[in-house]
Amino acid sequence: MTSRSSRRATGTWLCLVVALMTLSAPVSSQNENQWDEEDGHPSLCDISEDLVFNGENANTSVGWQVSLGARIPGSEPSAQFRAVVEEDVRAWGWEVHTQQHVSHGMNLTNLFATLNGTGDEERGRIVISAHYDSRNIADKDLNVSNQSLPVPGANDAASGAAILIELARIIPAMNLTQDITLFWNDAEDQNDNYTLGAEAWADNLSQYEIDTMESFVLLDMVGDRDLQLQNIYIGNSTLKTRAQTLGGALGMVNGTTSCTGEDGDGTMQYNITAYVGDDHQHPDELGIPTLSFMDPEYGEKVPGTFGEYWHTMEDTPDKVSEESLGAVGRLVELGLRSGAFVIVEEEQNQLSEENSTTDESGESNDPSKPESRALTGLVILAGLSLFAIVGLIVFAEWKLKH
Numbered sequence: 276m277t278s279r280s281s282r283r284a285t286g287t288w289l290c291l292v293v294a295l296m297t298l299s300a301p302v303s304s305q306n307e308n309q310w311d312e313e314d315g316h317p318s319l320c321d322i323s324e325d326l327v328f329n330g331e332n333a334n335t336s337v338g339w340q341v342s343l344g345a346r347i348p349g350s351e352p353s354a355q356f357r358a359v360v361e362e363d364v365r366a367w368g369w370e371v372h373t374q375q376h377v378s379h380g381m382n383l384t385n386l387f388a389t390l391n392g393t394g395d396e397e398r399g400r401i402v403i404s405a406h407y408d409s410r411n412i413a414d415k416d417l418n419v420s421n422q423s424l425p426v427p428g429a430n431d432a433a434s435g436a437a438i439l440i441e442l443a444r445i446i447p448a449m450n451l452t453q454d455i456t457l458f459w460n461d462a463e464d465q466n467d468n469y470t471l472g473a474e475a476w477a478d479n480l481s482q483y484e485i486d487t488m489e490s491f492v493l494l495d496m497v498g499d500r501d502l503q504l505q506n507i508y509i510g511n512s513t514l515k516t517r518a519q520t521l522g523g524a525l526g527m528v529n530g531t532t533s534c535t536g537e538d539g540d541g542t543m544q545y546n547i548t549a550y551v552g553d554d555h556q557h558p559d560e561l562g563i564p565t566l567s568f569m570d571p572e573y574g575e576k577v578p579g580t581f582g583e584y585w586h587t588m589e590d591t592p593d594k595v596s597e598e599s600l601g602a603v604g605r606l607v608e609l610g611l612r613s614g615a616f617v618i619v620e621e622e623q624n625q626l627s628e629e630n631s632t633t634d635e636s637g638e639s640n641d642p643s644k645p646e647s648r649a650l651t652g653l654v655i656l657a658g659l660s661l662f663a664i665v666g667l668i669v670f671a672e673w674k675l676k677h
């Protein structure tokens with residue numbers, strides 16, 4: 276027996292080992308590309324290089340929405356908004372449907388665009404929402420004669436509705452694993468009645484829809500040219516932590532260096548907590564992980580309000596900027612592309628239990644990922660065992676031949 280044939284045999288075994296390790300690679304690389312609550316996300320900066328969200332498109336949409344007139348539930352401008360959005364998003368590949376409700380004497384229409392993910396049959400759903408109605412009264416306007424007029428609603432909340440429209444344009448090409456629903460909710464902001472559309476939607480969810488919802492992400496007042504996204508009270512703490520990581524990568528967090536090496540600009544200020552009752556409280560009550568992006572200081576700070584332009588006739592498109600809309604849009608896009616809005620099912624169930632039993636605050640603790648860690652451990656163990664067995668065989672073969 277020549278050493279050459281022995282080397283060939285060893286080479287064959289090595290090829291087998293490499294092939295088997297390659298076969299097991301998709302499992303481990305998938306885990307590497309997911310969020311780890313301790314180490315964050317290893318590929319976030321790579322993903323952030325390829326974002327395509329266009330702030331100019333969103334800004335144009337804000338101007339268009341305001342030009343329609345007051346988007347009050349049941350009004351003609353409200354119907355025009357839905358008709359145009361419906362036509363656009365259908366053309367981009369989405370399924371569209373509406374839900375009608377009567378609440379507090381108002382006819383509300385929630386508008387939904389849905390897109391199937393590329394994952395397996397068990398895939399979950401991410402819901403991203405903004406209210407598209409504008410407030411019927413400018414009751415915070417300092418000019419008393421303005422207080423009975425409907426607000427222009429550029430930031431509150433044409434900004435969020437516009438970001439959803441631009442997301443509808445870019446999401447189909449992302450090939451996301453999860454199902455996505457874009458939800459333009461109605462009647463968030465009428466008289467003393469708030470979040471009626473989101474409430475009616477949440478009330479009509481089936482248990483299956485609740486159980487398979489990965490997260491609910493809300494955008495409200497996100498276009499202020501002086502953007503200050505704050506930590507909105509009520510919401511899933513894991514999602515909030517991830518949101519800050521996303522913002523840090525994009526250069527939005529003070530004291531955090533971005534992926535491009537720049538200092539954060541402070542447009543994300545999660546060290547400040549704002550207590551806001553908003554649409555996300557309804558899915559939150561159902562145990563669905565929620566995250567709200569909102570700037571609660573619109574214009575100069577005014578105690579007891581969300582800023583000087585809030586619920587006034589000053590809520591006009593010039594107070595909103597393409598840059599702010601683009602920054603928030605890219606934040607959500609990065610979250611979608613990186614899997615930030617997906618918490619593995621084991622965690623979600625755990626959160627639901629915590630929310631329904633012990634946790635009165637609505638804040639949830641960061642759970643660990645026991646199942647996913649166990650799986651990674653098993654893969655490593657299997658790989659090592661395989662390596663040891665093959666090594667023994669190669670050694671035995673070599674020993675027999677010498």
Ligand SMILES: [Zn+2]
Nearest residue numbers: 410431464586
């Ligand atoms: Zn409002």
